[in-house]
Amino acid sequence: MKVVLEGLTKQFPPRGGKGEGVTAVKNFSFEIPDGKLVALLGPSGCGKSTMLNMICGLEKPTSGKIFFGEDDVTNVSPELRGVGMVFQNYALYPHMSVYNNIIFPLGNLKGAEKMTKEAMKERAERVAKLVQIDRLMDRKPGELSGGQQQRVAIARALVKTPRLLLMDEPLSNLDARLRLQTREEIRRIQKETGVTTVFVTHDQEEAMSISDTIVVMKDGELHQSGKPQEVYDDPVNLFVAKFLGTPAINVFDGRAEKGRLMIGDDAVLDIPGVKDGPVKAGIRPEGFIYDPQGPFKCELDRVEVMGRDISIVSVNPACEAPVVRSIIDSDERPEEGIKTVRFRLRPGKVHVFDAETGERIRPDKQ
Numbered sequence: 114m115k116v117v118l119e120g121l122t123k124q125f126p127p128r129g130g131k132g133e134g135v136t137a138v139k140n141f142s143f144e145i146p147d148g149k150l151v152a153l154l155g156p157s158g159c160g161k162s163t164m165l166n167m168i169c170g171l172e173k174p175t176s177g178k179i180f181f182g183e184d185d186v187t188n189v190s191p192e193l194r195g196v197g198m199v200f201q202n203y204a205l206y207p208h209m210s211v212y213n214n215i216i217f218p219l220g221n222l223k224g225a226e227k228m229t230k231e232a233m234k235e236r237a238e239r240v241a242k243l244v245q246i247d248r249l250m251d252r253k254p255g256e257l258s259g260g261q262q263q264r265v266a267i268a269r270a271l272v273k274t275p276r277l278l279l280m281d282e283p284l285s286n287l288d289a290r291l292r293l294q295t296r297e298e299i300r301r302i303q304k305e306t307g308v309t310t311v312f313v314t315h316d317q318e319e320a321m322s323i324s325d326t327i328v329v330m331k332d333g334e335l336h337q338s339g340k341p342q343e344v345y346d347d348p349v350n351l352f353v354a355k356f357l358g359t360p361a362i363n364v365f366d367g368r369a370e371k372g373r374l375m376i377g378d379d380a381v382l383d384i385p386g387v388k389d390g391p392v393k394a395g396i397r398p399e400g401f402i403y404d405p406q407g408p409f410k411c412e413l414d415r416v417e418v419m420g421r422d423i424s425i426v427s428v429n430p431a432c433e434a435p436v437v438r439s440i441i442d443s444d445e446r447p448e449e450g451i452k453t454v455r456f457r458l459r460p461g462k463v464h465v466f467d468a469e470t471g472e473r474i475r476p477d478k479q
């Protein structure tokens with residue numbers, strides 16, 4: 114089922130009626146395609162949880178509409194929306210067995226939807242198998258690892274065969290290894306069930322690796338959406354460019370001068386058609402090519418070996434950060450003892466932004 118968010122705004126009133134309220138989400142429009150996994154990505158406080166709460170019905174939008182398929186559900190209560198939720202803290206009942214936790218949502222069904230004990234058992238066994246906890250049915254949550262508890266929470270969210278699955282930072286409480294494993298599991302389960310899923314995270318790597326589409330938010334507004342690689346390769350503004358990628362993009366105070374990008378005194382790249390004046394230049398770590406004859410000069414700080422690649426850590430006074438991080442092929446490492454490193458740049462990995470607004474400036478095609 115596709116989900117359409119149409120001009121959603123959520124304002125929270127000021128505490129005690131005094132001062133300014135908070136606009137958590139501003140005029141947010143987006144279509145979540147049927148059967149896809151969409152990651153809502155943004156820094157803390159950007160409105161991700163508020164968006165999820167509006168989609169599941171726990172919060173009512175101040176304005177705007179939500180459609181599930183063709184149905185306007187803006188005023189439909191949460192229990193009638195057919196949404197499964199998974200939270201960061203699992204929210205399992207500690208005194209109940211895994212089996213009873215999973216079937217809990219089925220016990221609340223009424224009328225024509227009411228299920229027999231056998232039907233519930235069959236359904237619980239099916240989802241438990243899907244998330245691979247079918248051997249743990251008699252245990253209590255306290256007797257499970259964090260990863261296993263999160264699987265129980267996912268099974269419980271899936272047991273009612275939801276039309277939509279919402280996950281709010283589901284991996285945050287897991288250690289690094291389990292986080293990786295569980296995110297692959299979530300992807301597998303989502304693909305197997307084909308359930309339309311919204312996954313909220315502030316971790317760009319998690320969002321990039323798990324989703325069909327990422328939606329980057331800041332201050333309640335949608336900044337950019339698209340396939341993860343496309344958004345990484347073609348950011349619309351400096352915020353998106355900085356938010357995606359590890360190591361992060363290197364940002365420099367530069368100038369456009371007669372169609373050339375100047376960083377300090379170095380003309381580092383042709384940028385035809387860009388008006389003369391100050392700009393911000395973003396260079397991805399993989400955008401540097403080590404070249405002793407190259408135009409871009411930095412002072413070498415150190416070389417870090419990372420297997421196939423090496424990272425040259427250097428210093429340039431125009432860089433916003435204390436060091437410039439470049440990743441190059443290990444065959445091309447600088448010779449021992451040098452103090453200055455020079456680079457050429459890969460044009461597709463260099464982005465130019467308005468120095469004031471941070472909006473992307475696109476040079477003319479050459």
Ligand code: ATP
Nearest residue numbers: 125135136137156157158159160161162163164315
């Ligand atoms: P995090 O990643 O830290 O969970 P988030 O992106 O999910 O953050 P929200 O929890 O949606 O952000 O909050 C968005 C903004 O709305 C924040 O400024 C927050 O303080 C505010 N906010 C959220 N809920 C309420 C509320 N019930 N009353 C007032 N303000 C709220």
